[in-house]
Amino acid sequence: MKAVLMTAAGSPEVLQVHAVPDPAIQGDSELLVRLHAAGVNPIDTKLRQRGTFYPDQMPAILGCDGAGVVEAVGSGVQQFQVGDAVYFCNGGLGGHPGNYAEYAIVDEKFAAHKPKSMSFAEAAAAPLVLITAWESLYDRGKLEAGRRVLIHAGAGGVGHVAIQLAKLAGASVCTTVSSPEKAEFVQHLGADRAILYSNSDPVKETLEWTKGEGVDLTFDTVGRMVLSQSFAATCIYGDVVTILAPDANTDWKTARDRNLRVSFELMLTPMLKGLTPAQQDQAKILQQCARLIDQGQLKIHLAHTFSLDEAAQAHRVLESGSMVGKIALVME
Structure with missing residues (x-):
C-alpha cells in the first residue's frame, strides 16, 4: 500500500510517500479498514517537528483520525461487518501506525459507524476534535x-x-x-x-x-x-x-x-497510557456525535482536502495559522 512515512523530525519535507506492506489483522477484535480519508491535526505537525512519542520506532505513519470501509474482520468482531463505513481516532503517535495510508488496523472497540450524512473526508476530519x-x-x-x-x-x-x-x-x-x-x-x-x-x-x-x-x-x-x-x-x-x-x-x-x-484536556491520554475502557468511552462519544450529525444538529467544517502525495502541503497550510475548520487527506 501507499503510506506517508515520517523518516525523521523536521520540516514538512520529511513526509514522503512510500510503498509499504499491507497491514494484517493480528487480533480477534480487529478490523482491516481501507481508508478513504485521514484527518490532519495540530498534533501531527507537532510530532513531525519535534519527533513522535516513540522515537525508537521509526519511520512513523502519522495521523490519528481516519475514515473508511471495513475490508476484513477478526474472528471475534461483533459490532461491524465487511462493507461497513467507520470513523475513528487511533494510532498515529509513533507507535501503532497512523492513518496517512491506504489501509489501517483498528480494534473494533475504538471505532464507530460513520455518520451517513457525511463524506469520508468530513468524517475523517471529525474524531479528535x-x-x-x-x-x-x-x-x-x-x-x-x-x-x-x-x-x-x-x-x-x-x-x-x-x-x-x-x-x-x-x-x-x-x-x-x-x-x-x-x-x-x-x-x-x-x-x-x-x-x-x-x-x-x-x-x-x-x-x-x-x-x-x-x-x-x-x-x-x-x-x-x-x-x-x-x-x-x-x-x-x-x-x-x-x-x-x-x-x-x-x-x-x-x-x-x-x-x-x-x-x-488531552484526549490522547487513553491511547498513550493504554487505557482501553477510556478509549471505548471515546468511541461512544463518536457514536453519539454521529447521531447528532445525521440529525443535522452538528457539523464539521472541512476547509481543505489534499491527496496523500500532498501531505507536506497540508501541514504547511495547517501551520500557517489562518485555518477555519479542518483539513483532510483523501486517498485516490
Missing part, C-alpha cells in the same frame, strides 16, 4: 443549560465544534476570532457574541458581556497568554479548561484568588 470538545465541555467543564461559556479560537478545528456542543447543551456562547469573516462564521454556528481579539481586549469584552461577573466556563484552545486571560474572564468559582500546557508566565494567582477549578 469531537472527542476533545465533548470531553472538555461536558466531562471536565460539567456544562449545563443556562451557563455562559467563553470559547477561544471559535473558528478553529476544536473551537467550531465546541460552539455547537455548547449551544446544544443550552449555554450562551462568546468566542474569540481574528477577523470579521471568522466572526460571521462562528455566528452562523450559533455563537451569541464574537470578539475580534486583534483590535479589542477579550477580557474586557467578556466582562462587559457578563455585566462584570465573568463567564461560568472558559475553554482555552490556544494556550500561552490566553490561559491567563481565561482566568481573568471567568467568574469566581468558575471553570477553566485548557488543551495546552501552561507556560512559565501563567497567572496562577488570579486563578487562585478567584477560586477557579482548572482542568486539563
Whole structure:
C-alpha cells in the first residue's frame, strides 16, 4: 500500500510517500479498514517537528483520525461487518501506525459507524476534535443549560465544534476570532457574541458581556497568554479548561484568588497510557456525535482536502495559522 512515512523530525519535507506492506489483522477484535480519508491535526505537525512519542520506532505513519470501509474482520468482531463505513481516532503517535495510508488496523472497540450524512473526508476530519470538545465541555467543564461559556479560537478545528456542543447543551456562547469573516462564521454556528481579539481586549469584552461577573466556563484552545486571560474572564468559582500546557508566565494567582477549578484536556491520554475502557468511552462519544450529525444538529467544517502525495502541503497550510475548520487527506 501507499503510506506517508515520517523518516525523521523536521520540516514538512520529511513526509514522503512510500510503498509499504499491507497491514494484517493480528487480533480477534480487529478490523482491516481501507481508508478513504485521514484527518490532519495540530498534533501531527507537532510530532513531525519535534519527533513522535516513540522515537525508537521509526519511520512513523502519522495521523490519528481516519475514515473508511471495513475490508476484513477478526474472528471475534461483533459490532461491524465487511462493507461497513467507520470513523475513528487511533494510532498515529509513533507507535501503532497512523492513518496517512491506504489501509489501517483498528480494534473494533475504538471505532464507530460513520455518520451517513457525511463524506469520508468530513468524517475523517471529525474524531479528535469531537472527542476533545465533548470531553472538555461536558466531562471536565460539567456544562449545563443556562451557563455562559467563553470559547477561544471559535473558528478553529476544536473551537467550531465546541460552539455547537455548547449551544446544544443550552449555554450562551462568546468566542474569540481574528477577523470579521471568522466572526460571521462562528455566528452562523450559533455563537451569541464574537470578539475580534486583534483590535479589542477579550477580557474586557467578556466582562462587559457578563455585566462584570465573568463567564461560568472558559475553554482555552490556544494556550500561552490566553490561559491567563481565561482566568481573568471567568467568574469566581468558575471553570477553566485548557488543551495546552501552561507556560512559565501563567497567572496562577488570579486563578487562585478567584477560586477557579482548572482542568486539563488531552484526549490522547487513553491511547498513550493504554487505557482501553477510556478509549471505548471515546468511541461512544463518536457514536453519539454521529447521531447528532445525521440529525443535522452538528457539523464539521472541512476547509481543505489534499491527496496523500500532498501531505507536506497540508501541514504547511495547517501551520500557517489562518485555518477555519479542518483539513483532510483523501486517498485516490
